Amino acid sequence: MRTLIIALGNELMKDDGVGLKVGRILAEKGYNVLEAGTDIFLLSNNYQGEERLVIIDAVLSDKFAPGSVVHLKGRGVFEKLKAELRSAHFMGVIDGLKLLMKLDERLAKAEVHFVGIVVEKIELGTELSSSVEKAVPRAVEIIEKIASS
Amino acid sequence: MKNVYLPITVDHIARIEGKGGVEIVIGDDGVKEVKLNIIEGPRFFEAITIGKKLDEALAVYPRICSFCSAAHKLTAVEAAEKAIGFTPREEIRALREVLYIGDMIESHALHLYLLVLPDYLGYSGPLHMVDKYKKEIGIALDLKNLGSWMMDELGARAIHQENVVLGGFGKLPRRETLERMKDKLKEALPKAEYTFELFAKLEQYREVEGPITHLAVKPRNDVYGIYGDYIKASDGNEFPSESYKEHIKEFVVEHSFAKHSHYHGKPFMVGAISRVVNNWKLLYGRAKELYDAHKELLRPTNPFANNLAQALELVYFIERGIDLLDEALAKWPIRPRDEVTVKDGFGVSTTEAPRGILVYALEVKDGKVAYADIITPTAFNLAMMEEHVRMMAEKHYNDDPERLKFLTEMVVRAYDPCISCSVHVAKL
Numbered sequence A: 001m002r003t004l005i006i007a008l009g010n011e012l013m014k015d016d017g018v019g020l021k022v023g024r025i026l027a028e029k030g031y032n033v034l035e036a037g038t039d040i041f042l043l044s045n046n047y048q049g050e051e052r053l054v055i056i057d058a059v060l061s062d063k064f065a066p067g068s069v070v071h072l073k074g075r076g077v078f079e080k081l082k083a084e085l086r087s088a089h090f091m092g093v094i095d096g097l098k099l100l101m102k103l104d105e106r107l108a109k110a111e112v113h114f115v116g117i118v119v120e121k122i123e124l125g126t127e128l129s130s131s132v133e134k135a136v137p138r139a140v141e142i143i144e145k146i147a148s149s
Numbered sequence B: 001m002k003n004v005y006l007p008i009t010v011d012h013i014a015r016i017e018g019k020g021g022v023e024i025v026i027g028d029d030g031v032k033e034v035k036l037n038i039i040e041g042p043r044f045f046e047a048i049t050i051g052k053k054l055d056e057a058l059a060v061y062p063r064i065c066s067f068c069s070a071a072h073k074l075t076a077v078e079a080a081e082k083a084i085g086f087t088p089r090e091e092i093r094a095l096r097e098v099l100y101i102g103d104m105i106e107s108h109a110l111h112l113y114l115l116v117l118p119d120y121l122g123y124s125g126p127l128h129m130v131d132k133y134k135k136e137i138g139i140a141l142d143l144k145n146l147g148s149w150m151m152d153e154l155g156a157r158a159i160h161q162e163n164v165v166l167g168g169f170g171k172l173p174r175r176e177t178l179e180r181m182k183d184k185l186k187e188a189l190p191k192a193e194y195t196f197e198l199f200a201k202l203e204q205y206r207e208v209e210g211p212i213t214h215l216a217v218k219p220r221n222d223v224y225g226i227y228g229d230y231i232k233a234s235d236g237n238e239f240p241s242e243s244y245k246e247h248i249k250e251f252v253v254e255h256s257f258a259k260h261s262h263y264h265g266k267p268f269m270v271g272a273i274s275r276v277v278n279n280w281k282l283l284y285g286r287a288k289e290l291y292d293a294h295k296e297l298l299r300p301t302n303p304f305a306n307n308l309a310q311a312l313e314l315v316y317f318i319e320r321g322i323d324l325l326d327e328a329l330a331k332w333p334i335r336p337r338d339e340v341t342v343k344d345g346f347g348v349s350t351t352e353a354p355r356g357i358l359v360y361a362l363e364v365k366d367g368k369v370a371y372a373d374i375i376t377p378t379a380f381n382l383a384m385m386e387e388h389v390r391m392m393a394e395k396h397y398n399d400d401p402e403r404l405k406f407l408t409e410m411v412v413r414a415y416d417p418c419i420s421c422s423v424h425v426a427k428l
Helices: A014-028 A042-046 A075-080 A093-103 A105-109 A130-148 B054-064 B069-083 B090-121 B134-155 B175-200 B241-247 B272-282 B285-297 B305-329 B377-396 B401-414
Strands: A003-008 A033-037 A052-060 A069-073 A111-118 B002-006 B021-027 B030-037 B215-218 B230-233 B238-240 B248-251 B260-263 B345-353 B356-365 B368-375
Touching: A003 A014, A003 A130, A014 A033, A014 A052, A014 A111, A014 A130, A033 A042, A042 A093, A042 B134, A052 A093, A052 A130, A069 A075, A069 A130, A075 A093, A075 A111, A093 A105, A093 B134, A111 A130, B021 B377, B021 B401, B030 B377, B054 B069, B054 B356, B054 B368, B069 B090, B069 B134, B069 B345, B069 B356, B090 B134, B090 B175, B090 B305, B090 B401, B134 B175, B175 B285, B175 B305, B215 B272, B215 B345, B215 B356, B230 B241, B230 B272, B238 B241, B241 B248, B241 B345, B241 B356, B260 B377, B272 B285, B272 B305, B272 B356, B285 B305, B356 B377, B377 B401
Parallel strands: A003 A033, A003 A052, A052 A111
Antiparallel strands: A069 A111, B002 B021, B021 B030, B215 B230, B230 B238, B248 B260, B345 B356, B356 B368
16 A cells, blocks of 8 residues: 655744654655645645555644644544644645545545644744654654554 | 624634634724734744854745745845845746746635635635535646646745755756646646636625725836836835835734734735736736736725736736746756855845735845845735725624624635744644
């Protein structure tokens, strides 16, 4: 099964860039990574029919401690994740993904995973907070397991 | 007195902690107060780059926004090149403008089809209209993909454009790729024309008609375009880009996270309609024909005309992109880059980003950024946008609050504000 990893985030807002950092590590290891930043629609131009999608991003949570790594699969991605991914065009990443799925049957059939790292600080800056930095290897490990399953 | 609080969809952005939106206070005899607060991201990014080496700073600026990254990158690079006293060759300028056009096509297509059109068709968003309007959503994504692909080929990445460097480009695409780009632009032209015809039929709410002062960059070489060294105003005035602070004053307003701007003491507008109002004589080709046939709809007095002006620009910039590629290809093979020496200096670049004038002012000292001032089109537009929200509210304050909310949101959307590129997080 071919896997496309979609790395999201804004690396100028501290922990919001963690998805990009994880994505770059995986790209260096040879995985198929699309660095989408805050533009999920880049997927439509770069999707090659991969049967599995892994979205990696920063998440806010009241339930989990900063640095926790959350893995959602299948319908859970859409049901449990309350997206606040407000891009410059107001549209959330999850809504954007749903829209693309309506236009591309292959995408609609793909197995979808979401790997989120719970953030500590979303503010101006380029460095990750220590709790989030420590979570990076764990996120990489989870995604590698997903990709090899 | 009843208070109606109308938050628009920016209110959930974590960085502004739920304080973004429109607040309208209605008294017994009408609208008492209108407050508009839209986040202005890039103002806070300038500080990050102070003291950084120039090339490192130039890698930061496009990250201000994924959607407008080419606009930020190209404007920052031009400001830096002006600061160090370097002028790129014409063919390099042409190819940079093609890259910028990719940004324009992507941004306009997404704004028109995914943000504006659902309002007119009675949907809460594109996700809900896609089943019935697959063709329209398909056109939006086709045009968006074309723009992304152009940015990818010339900028080496669809976002952040690492390939644009001081002195030119890191590398250039193969000639065959640029020929293919021309073909793809030609194929896209009917979709752009369809877009114009579609938006020409949509209502422009007369409630917000009134005098507007429009500011736009005066294009170089007397051709409607993106780059220029002067700002032109619809009051007949024009001034060099370097003197922007003498004519445009920023000021803090109590209710807003972002500063507002006035031109000679009054709100003003920037964006596609402002470009058309100031520079329509410089249009040519199919876009000029469409302008001539529909100029009564491209009214300088109505912010809703900005939507149609963007549709017109889709047509124009597709044709302009083809011509610029021809200009560059006529000089093929092109050396991608000239050597530059980083000297001390100060430079200002003003370009036309999809949403209007984007200003970068950079001072370089000892190879590092000593000063940076970035003003985005949305920041320029805030005061005028607030005025138009007020005008809409004054006409509809007796309507159902949901109707009032809808109409005022439409006013804001007509400006195509870029509000949230600074942060994005998911909530679990």
